[in-house]
Amino acid sequence: MKTKKDLKKARVKKTRVAKASKKRARAKKVREKKTAAKSAKKSAAKENVLSVRDLNGKTLESFSLDPLFSDPDIHTGVIYQTVLMYQAGEREGTASTKDRGHVRGGGKKPWKQKGTGQARHGSRRSPIWRGGGTTFGPMPRDYSYALPGELRRRAVAEGVKEKAAGGKLFVLKQLELAEPKTKLMKNVLEALKLEKPLFLVDRKAQNLLLASRNLPGVTVKTSAEVNALDLVSHRECVMTQAAYGGLLKRLKS
Numbered sequence: 550m551k552t553k554k555d556l557k558k559a560r561v562k563k564t565r566v567a568k569a570s571k572k573r574a575r576a577k578k579v580r581e582k583k584t585a586a587k588s589a590k591k592s593a594a595k596e597n598v599l600s601v602r603d604l605n606g607k608t609l610e611s612f613s614l615d616p617l618f619s620d621p622d623i624h625t626g627v628i629y630q631t632v633l634m635y636q637a638g639e640r641e642g643t644a645s646t647k648d649r650g651h652v653r654g655g656g657k658k659p660w661k662q663k664g665t666g667q668a669r670h671g672s673r674r675s676p677i678w679r680g681g682g683t684t685f686g687p688m689p690r691d692y693s694y695a696l697p698g699e700l701r702r703r704a705v706a707e708g709v710k711e712k713a714a715g716g717k718l719f720v721l722k723q724l725e726l727a728e729p730k731t732k733l734m735k736n737v738l739e740a741l742k743l744e745k746p747l748f749l750v751d752r753k754a755q756n757l758l759l760a761s762r763n764l765p766g767v768t769v770k771t772s773a774e775v776n777a778l779d780l781v782s783h784r785e786c787v788m789t790q791a792a793y794g795g796l797l798k799r800l801k802s
Contacts, residue, residue, distance in 0.1 A: 597614045598611050598612070598613055598614070599611065599713070599719075600720070601720050601721070602721055602722070604724070604737050604740065606742075614713060618709050620710060623710055623711050625707070625711075628781065631777040634695070634696050634701075635777070635778040644687040644688075645688055646687055647683060648684070648686065649676060649681060650682065652680065652682045654680065654681075655672040655674035658672070702800050705775060705777055705796075705800060706800050708780030708781060711780075712785070712786045717784060718785075719785065719788070720793060721788070721790070722789070724748060724754075724757060724787075725757070726754070727756070728756060743787065744785065745783050745784040746768075746783060746785040747779055747783035748768065748769045748788070749770055749771070749786065749787070749789070750769060750772075751771065751795055753771060757769055766783070768783060771795075772793075772795035772796040772799060773799060
């Protein structure tokens with residue numbers, strides 16, 4: 550028969566074993582987290598390497614994305630605010646109605662104030678009369694407003710970052726066409742497997758503009774004028790090496 554001392558020793562031993570097993574489990578979790586973080590870091594490093602291609606889709610070289618575009622955290626709120634601003638600026642604001650000061654008629658009281666048995670009225674231009682003015686109707690207005698330049702630049706960086714994270718960012722050595730032929734531009738789209746691309750160039754060449762203007766969904770912009778709405782409106786972003794350098798310089802200024 551076990552004594553109280555033996556039972557106490559057994560309990561202490563059991564507690565020590567349980568603590569040791571918990572400690573080993575915690576250490577194992579820590580090791581797993583470190584391993585996962587290392588693998589994620591390696592995969593992120595691989596993802597942040599972009600290939601420089603020619604117009605036929607052949608890889609010429611590779612380079613690492615700037616930290617401005619390689620951060621995994623994408624702030625979609627900045628993009629949303631900026632896109633909303635550009636869309637508001639595109640509204641025409643030409644909706645117009647006539648209030649009681651703009652419609653014809655009035656000036657004379659329809660009938661005298663008392664004695665006719667009818668409700669009292671002062672003008673035929675009243676909104677409750679047929680042919681009268683509109684109450685609180687829309688009038689021509691300007692919907693545009695401005696956000697700080699720093700916020701707009703940040704939205705462009707976030708838009709490029711989103712394209713890079715989704716594998717929709719491509720870099721070309723150069724984008725020059727020998728002739729202003731739509732067929733040449735179609736060949737580029739087929740070689741790179743593009744559906745609705747935004748081309749970013751350092752300067753707009755006449756051949757490129759003429760070759761792309763008849764292709765639906767294709768837009769050519771310079772790195773100095775591109776905005777967040779352009780990036781959101783297109784499925785892919787294709788930029789030349791010169792445009793990439795110019796965009797970095799613009800966003801870091």
